[in-house]
Amino acid sequence: MSSPLFEPLPLDFSNLPKLPPRQGTAHKGQFGHVWLLGGDHGMGGAALLAAEAALRAGAGRVSLMTRAAHLAPALTRMPELMTHSADSSYALAQLLQQADVLVAGPGLGQAPWGRSLLSVTTTLDKPQVWDADALNLLAHGDISPAKSLLITPHPGEAARLLRCSVQQIQQDRPQAALCLAKRYQATVILKGAGTLIATMDGDLRRCDRGHPSMAGPGFGDVLAGLLGALLAQGMVDFEAACLAIWLHAVAGEQLGSGGRGLLASDLLPVIRSLLEAHSPCLAH
Numbered sequence: 557m558s559s560p561l562f563e564p565l566p567l568d569f570s571n572l573p574k575l576p577p578r579q580g581t582a583h584k585g586q587f588g589h590v591w592l593l594g595g596d597h598g599m600g601g602a603a604l605l606a607a608e609a610a611l612r613a614g615a616g617r618v619s620l621m622t623r624a625a626h627l628a629p630a631l632t633r634m635p636e637l638m639t640h641s642a643d644s645s646y647a648l649a650q651l652l653q654q655a656d657v658l659v660a661g662p663g664l665g666q667a668p669w670g671r672s673l674l675s676v677t678t679t680l681d682k683p684q685v686w687d688a689d690a691l692n693l694l695a696h697g698d699i700s701p702a703k704s705l706l707i708t709p710h711p712g713e714a715a716r717l718l719r720c721s722v723q724q725i726q727q728d729r730p731q732a733a734l735c736l737a738k739r740y741q742a743t744v745i746l747k748g749a750g751t752l753i754a755t756m757d758g759d760l761r762r763c764d765r766g767h768p769s770m771a772g773p774g775f776g777d778v779l780a781g782l783l784g785a786l787l788a789q790g791m792v793d794f795e796a797a798c799l800a801i802w803l804h805a806v807a808g809e810q811l812g813s814g815g816r817g818l819l820a821s822d823l824l825p826v827i828r829s830l831l832e833a834h835s836p837c838l839a840h
């Protein structure tokens with residue numbers, strides 16, 4: 557399956573990067589403001605799942621930029637969220653000045669609405685996670701990658717980005733991940749069983765945890781929000797990728813023992829407990 561030239565190192569679970577403990581005097585301004593862009597008509601849940609994951613993984617503040625029709629349902633589920641629906645690219649660019657980290661793509665769609673949101677983010681020099689339709693729009697070739705970028709393609713999205721078939725991606729996943737990192741000057745998480753992390757410098761890691769019960773809707777959206785929260789709390793792309801992949805896969809594994817029908821949102825309390833066990837909020 558994997559190329560002998562590019563054999564990934566297994567993720568070192570004994571030495572995963574940690575979030576520092578919080579001071580007793582901590583305030584939300586210290587843990588980053590994540591902005592989530594997504595949720596075109598019919599896909600509001602994807603952006604909402606990502607936003608919920610960002611809150612549950614400790615982001616200081618989370619704002620959701622989505623279709624107006626999704627604002628009330630989002631607030632009903634999560635009043636901790638701040639919600640927006642920009643009328644123009646100019647208004648969005650102004651709002652995004654507040655962001656520390658951007659997560660773009662879950663349910664974004666590929667229509668003009670989603671395209672105009674994404675085109676505003678490309679010019680911003682802030683850490684960004686691009687997932688789902690942000691990657692499909694990137695693959696079309698008329699949107700440039702943001703400067704500081706972490707991308708999270710599944711094999712279908714990777715195939716669109718590299719203009720090849722899903723089968724070709726799966727035949728040599730390490731090479732596909734490295735190629736994406738070089739081509740888009742980004743840290744890459746190539747999802748699916750045996751998720752890979754690749755950097756522009758050629759560093760390559762593989763996570764062999766996870767569970768087939770995770771083959772359902774929204775699991776990638778949760779991962780995108782989790783990544784946003786870790787970046788917002790000060791991790792660099794590679795650290796955030798390693799920790800998020802591990803938390804997500806191990807949570808899926810624990811819950812997967814219950815069988816089919818696992819929901820992506822079921823992961824959130826487990827991710828929270830795993831994160832607390834790994835990186836306690838208070839120093840002991």
Ligand SMILES: NC(=O)C1=CN([C@@H]2O[C@H](COP(=O)(O)OP(=O)(O)OC[C@H]3O[C@@H](n4cnc5c(N)ncnc54)[C@H](O)[C@@H]3O)[C@@H](O)[C@H]2O)[C@@H](O)CC1
Nearest residue numbers: 599600601602662663664665688689710711712748773774
């Ligand atoms: N509740 C919601 O609103 C949801 C919205 N979603 C959104 O729906 C849009 C389309 O995304 P989708 O991912 O569903 O559709 P895509 O068409 O991008 O991807 C599905 C295809 O990708 C390939 N693929 C994906 N994972 C693979 C793997 N592990 N191994 C081999 N092949 C694989 C397969 O060919 C599969 O049919 C995105 O914007 C996404 O965010 C999804 O996240 C599902 C939930």
Ligand SMILES: Nc1ncnc2c1ncn2[C@@H]1O[C@H](COP(=O)(O)OP(=O)(O)O)[C@@H](O)[C@H]1O
Nearest residue numbers: 747748749766767768770771773774775776777
């Ligand atoms: N069989 C599996 N083994 C391990 N992890 C899996 C498996 N199936 C799915 N996952 C994980 O679940 C997530 C699915 O993400 P994605 O395909 O983007 O879904 P969605 O777009 O619906 O959110 C990825 O992180 C992937 O690695």
